[in-house]
Amino acid sequence: MSKTVVPPDRPGAEPEVRIFRPTNRHYNSIRVDNGPTEQHECWGYQSCISHTILYHFLGICTFGVVYVLLSWFPVWLATVKFRRCSVADADTILLQDHHKHFHLCKIQRQVATEKSHNLCPELKDYSFLQSSVEDKRVFEKLKYPNGVNGLHVKENTCIFRCFDFRYSRYVWVQAEETFKLLTGMVPGVSCSELSAKHLGVSDEHRQQKLRLFGRNVIEIATPSVPKLLFEEVLNPFYCFQTFCIVLWSLDNYYIYATCVLLISLFGISLSLYETRKQRLRLRDMVRKSSTNSKVLLMKDNGDFAECLPETLVPGDIICIPVHGCLMPCDAVLIEGNAIVNEAVLTGESAPVTKISLNVGDTEKFSVEEHKRHILFHGTTVIQTRYYEGAHVRAVVLETGFYTVKGDLFKSILYPKPIDFKFHRDALRLIGCMAFISCCGMCYSIYIYNDHGEDIWKIILRALDLVTIVVPPALPAALTVGIVYSQRRLKQQKIFCIQPSRINACGKIKLVCFDKTGTLTEEGLDLMGVIPAENGHLAKIVEDVKQLPPSHPLVVGMATCHSLTLVNGKLTGDPLDLKLFESTDWEINEPHQTGQEGNAVFNSLIPTTVNPRRTAEEGANETSEEITDPMLGQIGIVKQFPFSSGLQRMSVITRELSQDCFSVFTKGSPERVFSLSRPDTIPNNFHRTLHLYAHQGYRVIALAKRTLEPKVSFLQMSRFKRDEVERDLTFVGLMVMRNSLKPSTHGVIADLNRADIRTVMVTGDNLLTAISVGRDCGMVKKEENIVIVDVMSPDDRMHSAAHILWRASNSSLSTSQLSLAGDSLAENSLSEGAPSRAASANEFLIEMSRPRFHFALTGRSFSSLVEFFPELISKILVRGTIFARFSPEQKTELVERYIDLQYIVGMVGDGANDCGVSFEWSRTY
Numbered sequence: 001m002s003k004t005v006v007p008p009d010r011p012g013a014e015p016e017v018r019i020f021r022p023t024n025r026h027y028n029s030i031r032v033d034n035g036p037t038e039q040h041e042c043w044g045y046q047s048c049i050s051h052t053i054l055y056h057f058l059g060i061c062t063f064g065v066v067y068v069l070l071s072w073f074p075v076w077l078a079t080v081k082f083r084r085c086s087v088a089d090a091d092t093i094l095l096q097d098h099h100k101h102f103h104l105c106k107i108q109r110q111v112a113t114e115k116s117h118n119l120c121p122e123l124k125d126y127s128f129l130q131s132s133v134e135d136k137r138v139f140e141k142l143k144y145p146n147g148v149n150g151l152h153v154k155e156n157t158c159i160f161r162c163f164d165f166r167y168s169r170y171v172w173v174q175a176e177e178t179f180k181l182l183t184g185m186v187p188g189v190s191c192s193e194l195s196a197k198h199l200g201v202s203d204e205h206r207q208q209k210l211r212l213f214g215r216n217v218i219e220i221a222t223p224s225v226p227k228l229l230f231e232e233v234l235n236p237f238y239c240f241q242t243f244c245i246v247l248w249s250l251d252n253y254y255i256y257a258t259c260v261l262l263i264s265l266f267g268i269s270l271s272l273y274e275t276r277k278q279r280l281r282l283r284d285m286v287r288k289s290s291t292n293s294k295v296l297l298m299k300d301n302g303d304f305a306e307c308l309p310e311t312l313v314p315g316d317i318i319c320i321p322v323h324g325c326l327m328p329c330d331a332v333l334i335e336g337n338a339i340v341n342e343a344v345l346t347g348e349s350a351p352v353t354k355i356s357l358n359v360g361d362t363e364k365f366s367v368e369e370h371k372r373h374i375l376f377h378g379t380t381v382i383q384t385r386y387y388e389g390a391h392v393r394a395v396v397l398e399t400g401f402y403t404v405k406g407d408l409f410k411s412i413l414y415p416k417p418i419d420f421k422f423h424r425d426a427l428r429l430i431g432c433m434a435f436i437s438c439c440g441m442c443y444s445i446y447i448y449n450d451h452g453e454d455i456w457k458i459i460l461r462a463l464d465l466v467t468i469v470v471p472p473a474l475p476a477a478l479t480v481g482i483v484y485s486q487r488r489l490k491q492q493k494i495f496c497i498q499p500s501r502i503n504a505c506g507k508i509k510l511v512c513f514d515k516t517g518t519l520t521e522e523g524l525d526l527m528g529v530i531p532a533e534n535g536h537l538a539k540i541v542e543d544v545k546q547l548p549p550s551h552p553l554v555v556g557m558a559t560c561h562s563l564t565l566v567n568g569k570l571t572g573d574p575l576d577l578k579l580f581e582s583t584d585w586e587i588n589e590p591h592q593t594g595q596e597g598n599a600v601f602n603s604l605i606p607t608t609v610n611p612r613r614t615a616e617e618g619a620n621e622t623s624e625e626i627t628d629p630m631l632g633q634i635g636i637v638k639q640f641p642f643s644s645g646l647q648r649m650s651v652i653t654r655e656l657s658q659d660c661f662s663v664f665t666k667g668s669p670e671r672v673f674s675l676s677r678p679d680t681i682p683n684n685f686h687r688t689l690h691l692y693a694h695q696g697y698r699v700i701a702l703a704k705r706t707l708e709p710k711v712s713f714l715q716m717s718r719f720k721r722d723e724v725e726r727d728l729t730f731v732g733l734m735v736m737r738n739s740l741k742p743s744t745h746g747v748i749a750d751l752n753r754a755d756i757r758t759v760m761v762t763g764d765n766l767l768t769a770i771s772v773g774r775d776c777g778m779v780k781k782e783e784n785i786v787i788v789d790v791m792s793p794d795d796r797m798h799s800a801a802h803i804l805w806r807a808s809n810s811s812l813s814t815s816q817l818s819l820a821g822d823s824l825a826e827n828s829l830s831e832g833a834p835s836r837a838a839s840a841n842e843f844l845i846e847m848s849r850p851r852f853h854f855a856l857t858g859r860s861f862s863s864l865v866e867f868f869p870e871l872i873s874k875i876l877v878r879g880t881i882f883a884r885f886s887p888e889q890k891t892e893l894v895e896r897y898i899d900l901q902y903i904v905g906m907v908g909d910g911a912n913d914c915g916v917s918f919e920w921s922r923t924y
């Protein structure tokens, strides 16, 4: 620590003594967090006159060759042009990204606030900045008497250091002596803190934040043609080509040199044209999904004012219009609900219901876990639902490139470099050739010299050898090839956002398919419902209308969904739509029927459903029914939307003429089974599920719970998901037909012919997936499927982790599955038993003789990863059916295949495949 005496601000005032923490004066590097999983490394550099002179001297002396060479190698450029120093003192940093690529970034100094004494309360969200500013304030002021970035440095002005890298800003945190990625969302903020926000941000605070975060725009720079040309021409291959053309011209090979020149010019122009077109298309895409419409902003005094979307900053409170809007930022709903179309992010156009944050939820807020409360930038709000007289309000979380949409565009602009073996081998080959040409060069110099040739000829001949060994027209040929394939793909309506990956696609060895909506039709047909009666699943009822309207299965099908009326048309998840339509009930949304402002529950206006009345029923209505319009109407008062990971959705409903609330949960039979009271599970549940799933039907289960009459509306509105989804009463099953798409067979057959493995990874039931896998030709008739059940250790049963191998059909004889006399049932492998592990290996080898496929569920996959990591690769190379996989597991599976050196393609259609596709497009 060192004490510094700072001159007084006012005449007569005492000089201030400030204590500075020692900064890291060593030349070591620092690590910079770039999100939860990525880290950059930084080294500090400072401009210095001697280095600058050296740099320009070398550049001028070599006619610009040094400038060009150093622009390819940032580490050398930093060494030659700057002086090394600690990161705390640097004005330029050398940054190594998590792909191990180097970049040079200039450090900027920004003014944080004009009134430092207001800094603490105002910028309390950015306490890290505060420490940075506070420690440096006086020091910086003395250093920059003439102002920073055109802003006059007034008394008490604070300055912070930052650098921008790939549309993200990193801010220097003095207390931690590191740079931190700037995020709008305050790290560690709780849901209750966010939902308790009732007033907007002061104008002054907004100005400061605007300076910190920049304008709320996603502006993709389109480099000018000369800039692109410069970047394109300044690539080592084209420079080598120029060298060859000059050499051949000097050697009188005019025609050959002209030909290569023309080919190269053609290649460069074509690649320039395509690159620019690509950038322009991307820019237009961003613009199309952005909005310029004014936003209603809540001010710090509670008033509302209109503002331009580009001036929004994190922490602002905005009002979502009743009739929807295009979201200008990422914001979390704190009041009211919204129906959103997220197709721009997920590809799924079914409306998604977003609900406001629970007041009093002390949980830490996280984008992943609280997605259902977040309205994402670029998505369309179709409608809003609100408390009477209140606005639908949301707190801005992130703006501009910091939003999820911004992330998506950043990943397109800066894809993960492809580590392609082919590229590495090509470079090795060029290296070998260069070595051979060097040997040849030395030999020819020796021979020509021996023959007494003149020096000019010796140089020409020696260099000639290099140009012969390394083919100079290679880059032009590659460019033309890629552009041509891109055009052919476009004719097939296949658009490629990264043309350089086309070459890699030719090397795909395995394609993972999602099932529903990809291999099978998006729309499902309801085959029938199976109500549970007296602890038994009765016969299938094909027409739901045959059941009484008050039957819990019918009420559940009519209420447990997230359907909504958009312009009078019922829209939502196709599965929910089919189930609802089969009940012949109708749905009413108050603001759709012009009852805006009518509060059915005094505060919340819910969606209501009721059985459609036939003309005959209408005529026979009793006077009581006519006077009480609420009779028979059921309000959907709270929704827990469908989640792929949870495999279920729930609603809380109330019959308007009654007092108590009911819960309906609909989801995968396994999940509903685990949430239901055991005494309510029908005795033939497993048998019935097996029967239908085995034939490829999609089976959904429904369960119900009636909440106690004393539960008030307020208590109900505060219920968390796990508080209501328990102790359910099993109600019945819904069986749906899920037929293959007409093109599926052909595509799988084509891939099989091309010797590309096909794999299904789905969220659906294992038996349904196996059946679809057989139907589409992924598993041939004569081939067998072995189900791998990996059991976790069970303390109660005193059993270790073990694997059970089961045949999926009876055609697989026990002798085929048995090994060394073990019967199928006994063929289990226990953790920590080496002798058994060896037998498992043999077992797997045995399996591969006739063609076998493995099928496993997400739960078994997790246990396999945890308890038998050594078997993963063996199971994956034979694995074809992966069922009940959560979106995260789908991503993990693709990564595991990549680790096994497969080049993987992923075909999916919905939000639950987005993680994989997004990851894959970055990973490969």
Ligand SMILES: Nc1ncnc2c1ncn2[C@@H]1O[C@H](COP(=O)(O)OP(=O)(O)OP(=O)(O)O)[C@@H](O)[C@H]1O
Pocket (backbone or CB within 6 Å): 514, 515, 516, 517, 573, 575, 576, 642, 644, 645, 647, 648, 649, 666, 667, 668, 669, 699, 700, 761, 762, 763, 764, 765, 910, 912
């Ligand atoms: N709208 C819904 N309501 C309740 N449960 C559903 C709904 N949609 C699907 N499910 C259940 O959740 C499970 C997982 O769904 P998910 O969307 O992850 O995968 P999937 O649609 O079955 O298959 P795929 O991954 O091939 O698209 C489904 O198998 C089904 O049992």
